[in-house]
Every structure is written in C-alpha cells, then in structure tokens.
Amino acid sequence: MKLFKRKIDTLIAVAFVTFKEWGAYRTHSMVSIFVGPVYFAAQYYIWTAVYGGSGELNGMKLAEMIRYFGASALIGYLVMDFAAWNLNMLVESGKFLTFALRPLNHRFFAFSQKAGHRLLGFVLEFIPCLILFALLFKVDMRPAYAGWLLLSVVLAFLMNFFVNYCLGMFSFWFVHSGGIRMVYGLFSSVFTGMLIPLVFFPKPLQVIQLFLPFQYTAYVPVMVFLGRYSLGGITLPIPAIVGIQAVAVMTVFVISEIMYRAAMKRFTAVGA
Amino acid sequence: MKKLLAIYKTCVKTALNRAAAYRLNFILSFLITLGSNILFPLVTILIYNSGASFPEWDFYEVLLIQAVFTLSHGLAGIVFNEVLWKTMLHIREGSFEIVLLKPLTPLFFLISTSFEPEFAGLLIGGGVMFGIAAAHTGIASALAIGQFLLLFAAGFAVMAGINMMMAATSFKWVGNSRIPEIFESVKNFGKYPAAVFPQIIRGLAAFIIPVSMIGFFPAGALLGRLDLTAFIAILPCFLFMLIGIWLYNHMIRLYEGVGG
Numbered sequence: 001m002k003l004f005k006r007k008i009d010t011l012i013a014v015a016f017v018t019f020k021e022w023g024a025y026r027t028h029s030m031v032s033i034f035v036g037p038v039y040f041a042a043q044y045y046i047w048t049a050v051y052g053g054s055g056e057l058n059g060m061k062l063a064e065m066i067r068y069f070g071a072s073a074l075i076g077y078l079v080m081d082f083a084a085w086n087l088n089m090l091v092e093s094g095k096f097l098t099f100a101l102r103p104l105n106h107r108f109f110a111f112s113q114k115a116g117h118r119l120l121g122f123v124l125e126f127i128p129c130l131i132l133f134a135l136l137f138k139v140d141m142r143p144a145y146a147g148w149l150l151l152s153v154v155l156a157f158l159m160n161f162f163v164n165y166c167l168g169m170f171s172f173w174f175v176h177s178g179g180i181r182m183v184y185g186l187f188s189s190v191f192t193g194m195l196i197p198l199v200f201f202p203k204p205l206q207v208i209q210l211f212l213p214f215q216y217t218a219y220v221p222v223m224v225f226l227g228r229y230s231l232g233g234i235t236l237p238i239p240a241i242v243g244i245q246a247v248a249v250m251t252v253f254v255i256s257e258i259m260y261r262a263a264m265k266r267f268t269a270v271g272a
Numbered sequence: 273m274k275k276l277l278a279i280y281k282t283c284v285k286t287a288l289n290r291a292a293a294y295r296l297n298f299i300l301s302f303l304i305t306l307g308s309n310i311l312f313p314l315v316t317i318l319i320y321n322s323g324a325s326f327p328e329w330d331f332y333e334v335l336l337i338q339a340v341f342t343l344s345h346g347l348a349g350i351v352f353n354e355v356l357w358k359t360m361l362h363i364r365e366g367s368f369e370i371v372l373l374k375p376l377t378p379l380f381f382l383i384s385t386s387f388e389p390e391f392a393g394l395l396i397g398g399g400v401m402f403g404i405a406a407a408h409t410g411i412a413s414a415l416a417i418g419q420f421l422l423l424f425a426a427g428f429a430v431m432a433g434i435n436m437m438m439a440a441t442s443f444k445w446v447g448n449s450r451i452p453e454i455f456e457s458v459k460n461f462g463k464y465p466a467a468v469f470p471q472i473i474r475g476l477a478a479f480i481i482p483v484s485m486i487g488f489f490p491a492g493a494l495l496g497r498l499d500l501t502a503f504i505a506i507l508p509c510f511l512f513m514l515i516g517i518w519l520y521n522h523m524i525r526l527y528e529g530v531g532g
Contacts, residue, residue: 031450038457041473042464049468050324057322182304190311200318 010104011112018116032125036073037132043069044137058199063140064226065197070133070141071225072194072218077125078118078153079217081160083110084184087168088177097269107165107260114161144227148238152221155245160217162252169256172263193219198231206232216248279376280384287387298390305393309346313338313401329465332408333495339401340494341463341487344424346394348431354386355379355435356452360442366529379436379520412496419493423502426509427485433509434459436516443523462486478505485509 022029044066051062060068087110090096099106133139143149167184170177189195191214198206198219209215210232220241223229229241236244291298313335320331359382362368371378411417434455441451462483466474477484482505489502 025447027445028448028450031448031453035450035453035457039460042457042460045469045473046464049326050319052324052327054324057324179300179304186304186307186311189308190314196315196318200322202321 007108010108011115014109014112015116015119018113019120022117022120026120026124029120029124030128032077032121033128033132036077036125036129037136040069040073040129040133040137058197059230060197060199066137066139067141067226068197068222070137070139071143071222074126074130074133074141075153075156075218075221075225076194077121077129079156079160079221080118080121081114081164082117083114083161084164084168084177084181086110086113087165088171088181091168091171091267092175094269096267100264100267100269105260107256110165111161114157118157143225145224145238148242149221149224152224152242152245155242155249156217156221159213159245159249159252162249162256163213163217166252166256166259169259169263172266188214188217191215192217193222203232210234213248213252216245220245276376276380279380283384284387287389291389301390302393305390306397309342309394309397309401312342326465326468328467330409332405333491333497334465335401336405336409336494337465337487337491338463339398339405340424340427340491342394342398342401344427344431344486344490346391346398347428348435349391349394350388352383352386352432352435353388353391355382356439356442358382358386359439360447360449360451363442363527364447368524368527369529372524372527377521378524379517382439406494409495411494416494416496419498420490422506423485423490423493426482426506427487427490429509429513430482430485433512433514433516436513436520440516440519440523443526459483459486462488464488478502479508482509482512 047062047065047069051057051065055061057065087096087106090099096106099109102109130141134141163184167177167181170180174180191198191209191212193215198209198215201209209219215231219231220229224238224242227238229236229238316331316334316338319325320334325331326334359368362371368378371381374381376384438451438455442448445451458481461469461473461477462485466477466484466488469477474484478489478501485502485505489498489505492498492502
C-alpha cells in the first residue's frame with residue numbers, strides 16, 4: 001500500500017512538472033487547434049462527396065463516418081506518444097545513464113511524463129477541437145457508452161505507451177533505432193484506422209489486425225465511441241472487445257517488462 | 273548567375289557523394305519514402321474498392337491528381353525540404369551567424385546546401401503512379417502537355433513558397449517542429465477533385481493558398497478538364513513564391529542569436 005502511494009505521488013509529481021514544462025511551449029500543442037479542424041474539414045467534405053446518395057458503405061452511414069473521424073482525431077490527442085523517440089535519444093546520447101542512476105524505473109518515469117504531457121493535450125488540443133467539431137461542424141460527439149469509452153481510451157493510452165517504449169528499447173541493441181520507428185510509424189499510420197476505418201480493408205488484412213497492436217490504439221476506442229465493433233467479419237459486443245483490448249495491453253506490458261530487464265543488463269552508457 | 277549555378281552544382285555533387293558514403297542510411301530512407309508514397313493513394317483505392325467514388329471522377333483520374341501531387345512534392349522535397357529544418361536548428365542553437373557570414377545570400381546558401389536525394393523515392397513512386405494513371409485516362413491532346421508543364425511549374429512555385437514561409441515562421445516561432453503540420457493540413461485540399469469542396473474553399477485553394485495548383489489543376493490539364501480558373505490562378509502561384517522569399521529575407525532581421 002505504501003509502495004503504491006509512493007508510486008502515485010511520483011506519478012503526480014512527474015506529470016505535474018511535465019505539464020508545467022510543456023505548458024511553457026503551449027503553442028506547440030495549440031497547433032492542433034488549427035490543424036485538427038482543417039484535417040477534419042477535408043475528411044468531412046471528401047466523405048460527404050463519396051457517400052453522395054448511397055446510404056451505407058461497408059456498414060457505415062455518412063453521419064457515423066463523420067463521427068468516426070471526429071472521434072479518431074480527438075482520441076489521437078489523448079493517446080499520442082513520443083516515448084520511442086525520447087528513449088532513443090537518451091540511449092543514443094548516453095544520457096540514459098542519468099536515469100539508470102536514479103532510484104526510479106525509467107519506464108514508469110516516462111509513463112508519468114506522458115500522463116502530464118497528455119493532460120496538457122487534453123486541455124489545449126482535445127477540449128478546443130471537441131468544441132469546434134461540435135459547434136462548427138455540428139457533429140454529435142456524444143459517446144454511445146461513456147464508461148466503456150473511458151476504459152477503452154485508458155487502455156489505448158497504455159497500449160500506445162508500451163508499444164512505443166518497446167520500440168525505443170531497441171536502441172539498447174541497435175543504438176540508432178530511427179529506422180525501426182519509421183517502419184512502425186508507416187504501418188501504424190495505416191492500420192490504427194486513423195486514415196480510414198479498418199472495415200474498408202480487404203478481409204484477410206482485417207483479420208490480421210485482430211492479432212496486431214495497431215487497432216487497439218485507435219480503431220477500438222473509436223468503435224467503442226460509436227457503440228458497435230466489427231472487424232474481419234467478426235462482430236463483438238462492446239464489453240468483449242474492451243476485454244480483448246485489456247488482454248492485448250497485458251501482453252504488450254509483459255513483453256515490455258522482459259525487454260526492459262534485458263535492456264538494463266545490456267546498457268553500457270557509452271552512447272553513439 | 274553562372275557563379276551561383278556552379279555553387280549549386282558543387283553542392284548537389286557533395287550531397288550525392290554523402291548519400292553514397294552513407295548508402296545504407298540513404299537506401300533505408302529512400303525505401304521508407306517510397307513505401308509511404310505507396311500508402312498515399314490508399315484511401316482512394318479503398319474508397320473505389322468499396323464501390324463508392326468521387327462524383328464524376330473515375331479512379332484513374334483521381335489517381336492522376338494524386339500522382340501529380342506526389343511528383344510536385346518529391347521535386348520540392350529534393351530542393352527545399354531541408355531549408356526549414358536547417359533554419360530551425362540554426363535558430364534554436366543560435367548558430368545562424370554561420371549562414372549570415374557566408375558570402376552568399378542566406379536563402380541561396382541554405383537551398384544549395386539542402387539538396388536531399390532521399391526524396392527521389394517520392395519522384396519514382398509518383399512517376400510510377402503517374403504512368404499507371406495516365407495509361408488508363410489517356411492524355412487529352414499535345415496542347416494539354418504544354419498546359420500541364422506550365423501549371424506544374426506554377427505548382428512547384430507554390431511548394432517553394434510554402435517551404436520558404438515555413439522556414440520564415442521558425443524565426444519567430446522558435447523550435448516548433450509542428451510548423452509543417454499547419455501547411456500539410458492545408459495541402460489536403462489540393463489532393464482531391466476541387467468539386468468535392470465548397471465554393472469558398474475552392475476559391476481559397478485556387479487563389480489565396482493555391483494548393484489546387486500542386487495536384488488538381490495540372491492533372492486537370494492532362495485530362496482536358498480545365499476551366500479558366502486554372503490559368504487565372506497561375507499569377508497568384510508565382511506571387512505566393514515571391515511572398516515566401518520576401519518573408520524569409522524579412523524574418524532574418526528578427527534573428528537575435530540567442531537560441532531558444
């Protein structure tokens with residue numbers, strides 16, 4: 001219990017400092033207030049034209065599609081992550097040594113940093129864009145199941161962090177892990193469902209996504225927001241897909257734990 | 273002019289030699305650029321595969337717009353992409369004096385030392401897309417090729433202007449790596465048939481921030497689907513580039529040398 005309280009205190013302290021630190025560079029986050037609605041406007045008009053007179057495409061109505069893109073943009077602000085880049089930079093420069101010497105697990109420190117950074121994102125990106133989507137584009141941004149959505153977003157937040165941290169840990173072996181990050185980024189941009197709902201992909205590709213981490217960071221929470229989930233011809237009730245998402249997060253957590261222990265043994269503090 | 277061309281030629285040779293020296297990094301970057309390029313028309317492919325379409329535009333016509341957009345992007349990437357990042361780095365580190373002390377105009381020095389062969393991946397990918405699309409749509413006439421080249425040059429001027437403006441912004445907005453996102457979001461309106469967007473956005477995309485000239489108008493020329501708007505929009509494109517150059521040179525005055 002004492003350990004848990006200490007962890008929470010540390011998390012709050014690091015998150016608060018990160019919030020204040022990035023708050024000084026708030027315009028960096030506030031770029032989203034322009035970029036988010038502009039991207040959304042493009043999607044809005046493109047999909048309105050594409051739907052034309054047709055009622056449904058791959059089981060989605062136009063209003064649902066617009067809500068899909070609104071929710072995916074907003075959820076993107078909540079779960080965005082840069083742990084891989086940050087860890088890569090620390091290992092490459094040798095600065096990771098300063099963290100290795102601290103009586104604190106770096107993964108937990110990085111997680112606390114992300115919490116603070118995304119709290120700032122919530123204030124400066126999520127809320128303004130939510131207001132703009134609702135007022136300017138008259139999009140109904142009320143979730144179908146608020147409780148399940150909250151849980152799914154938290155799981156997506158964790159999933160994105162653990163995956164990115166694992167990618168960053170490749171630096172302990174390869175030093176320059178930028179290429180791995182770029183390749184992951186390439187696949188992630190397509191298969192998270194941010195670009196287009198995954199139900200538009202050929203069926204075999206949809207089925208593969210059930211076993212990969214990508215959909216759990218965006219597509220799943222967005223579908224929970226819409227109130228129904230289907231992929232690869234499989235339709236699941238919301239509690240079931242959120243449960244699967246939780247199992248996926250646990251799996252990636254275990255992988256990251258194994259990698260972290262191996263990485264700590266390998267770290268030489270030399271940098272590149 | 274001859275001297276400037278000789279300097280640019282030397283810088284290009286140096287960039288190519290550097291790419292040859294670090295060939296693994298070059299090949300990786302090249303392949304990733306090529307890979308991301310393959311993904312660019314993905315949304316269009318998936319839309320048409322699902323049985324939907326953009327009204328009055330078939331798949332290969334839309335692909336042609338996106339191929340031309342990619343070609344313009346690739347060409348501008350080779351020539352200008354690094355200008356923003358180099359300017360931003362110098363300003364953040366307070367080392368822009370190194371550029372100011374050179375016996376050349378700062379903008380020319382940065383452009384000539386920013387040649388980036390990795391972006392050839394975009395040119396090749398765009399070229400393949402262009403070939404596939406044009407083979408299906410056909411080209412309206414010989415005159416259409418001339419019109420295409422003129423409009424493509426205007427689109428390249430827009431890309432140059434955008435790059436200059438982004439770099440100029442970094443003098444005031446120190447170290448903001450999200451500046452390109454602002455312009456990237458606006459460029460979305462040049463990747464699709466203009467008829468998709470409302471009149472006001474079409475007007476803005478044709479004359480104010482003329483992103484329609486990057487992809488839509490030149491492709492429209494090849495397809496014989498142009499109206500007078502495209503030709504009227506040529507002048508704003510070159511004006512846009514001149515404003516970009518003027519803005520960059522103006523913003524240099526704001527440089528304080530303190531980093532950030």
